[in-house]
Amino acid sequence: MADFDVYQLPEEHRAIREAVREVCAARVAPHAAAADANSEFPKASYDALRASDFHAPHIPVEYGGAGADALATAIVIEEVARVCASSSLIPAVNKLGTLPLLLAGSEELKRKYLTPVASGDAMFSYCLSEPEAGSDAVSMKTRAVRDGDFWVLNGAKRWITNAGVSEYYTVFAVTDPTARSRGISAFVVEKGDEGVSFGAPEKKLGIKGSPTREVYFDNVRIPLDRMIGEEGTGFATAMRTLDHTRVTIAAQAVGIAQGALDHAAAYVQERKQFGKAISEFQGIQFMLADMAMKLTAAREMTYVAAAKSERGDADLTFFGAAAKCFASDAAMEITTDAVQLLGGYGYTVDFPLERMMRDAKITQIYEGTNQVQRIVMARQLLKD
The missing domain is CATH 1.20.140.10 (Butyryl-CoA Dehydrogenase, subunit A, domain 3)
Incomplete structure (x- = not known):
């Protein structure tokens, strides 16, 4: 069926669509039904997207990425979702998790964490929602308390896409309980940090090939340089x-x-x-x-x-x-x-x-x- 575009996309974007569609037809679509039926992360699809540089196309060239613009990234996600919605959350959530760094992170943070995502050695998730703070994100309870050269995080995040599979997490936490939205800060947390753990995978209606789990923080000590942007700018x-x-x-x-x-x-x-x-x-x-x-x-x-x-x-x-x-x-x-x-x-x-x-x-x-x-x-x- 034709795509019914009312204007002509630039040649480079049409070429990206054709390339992604070819990869998806051959190496993503065959795994879609099994990922759904077994509620398993589609590792084979990830490998295919990684090999073609479609797993995190938005990351700038200076950090080892493909440097795709926002429209090209949307086309990649669209074409993957056309055959497997679960797999489309690989490029989508990599962008969601890393965008706070691109918008507000230090150059050191960008080089340290964007480079492995660009190479496909790590994925990045986004931790905002909580059990009692969904649409009302300002009411989050996760706290970060300064302790010398560290921030100590305690709390829980819910509905975290690709939790447990991702190596890195952008986590939002309250650093000043008296300041409402201006008292929230953002941090990079690593899966291997002591005190980080995960709940059981949610049993969902759809996107079953993309794990959704709670993420728990139990006295997780984060170096000061892992804050994204200035204190209080997280929200x-x-x-x-x-x-x-x-x-x-x-x-x-x-x-x-x-x-x-x-x-x-x-x-x-x-x-x-x-x-x-x-x-x-x-x-x-x-x-x-x-x-x-x-x-x-x-x-x-x-x-x-x-x-x-x-x-x-x-x-x-x-x-x-x-x-x-x-x-x-x-x-x-x-x-x-x-x-x-x-x-x-x-x-x-x-x-x-x-x-x-x-x-x-x-x-x-x-x-x-x-x-x-x-x-x-x-x-x-x-x-x-």
Whole structure:
């Protein structure tokens, strides 16, 4: 099925799409069903993405990365999600975890931690949410207390994507309990730091090939130079990060929706009832048209938001929230309709549609629920 772009992407971005699609067809798609069925991290898919430099394409060249811009990174995530949403969280979460360093970290921190991620020797996760602080992140309880040349961290983070697999973690903790959002700071924590441990993997509806676990900090001593930015700037860094990375969730949603539409369009042309392919029935055609229309709009919003992310435009907050919200809502609708078009087959694991439908749901929830995205958009409108 055509991608329905209303403008022509630059040649370099089209080449990236073709290269990622080729890798995914040969070396990622074959592992998608097993990763879902077994709830196992798709190591073979990671190796394939790493070998092709698609595991963390956003990392700048000076740190050993591919130096992909925000649009190219979105295209990589989109194409991986088209065949395996769990695997698309490899480049997506590597960007989420490392972006605070790129935005606010010292040069020493960047060189120490971005280089191994760029080479594929480590992954990076993002620790913001807590058991009692989800949408209300300012209410986090994880504390960091200064002790000489160290910060001592205590607390727990919940819903951490790729926890236990990632080697490094951006962790947000309260350093001044009296200052609300201005009392939160950001740190780099290593998996091997004494006092770091993980909960059991969550049993989830979808993205089962990407482990989600709690991360615990029990008197974890962090050297002073592992703070990201200045003390008290962590919450601002967290929000700036999400402005950019909501674009990656929009891209993931677009990829899932494209994969579902591809399978549905192929199926309805092969399936025959009443003596002809069901694609000849107007009701089926209308469903496909609506699916493609929503997908087209979602992709264009995502690419515009990616361009604004690359430029650091002042209105990125609105566009990032809008793209994430619209694309994820569209992905849920499109995957649901794709299951319907396959009838009983869509409800079975013989086809990937039921997996795509389950995977799509999380895009409406993480990195800020779509209800929160609407609040973000409204505040930007009223402020302006």
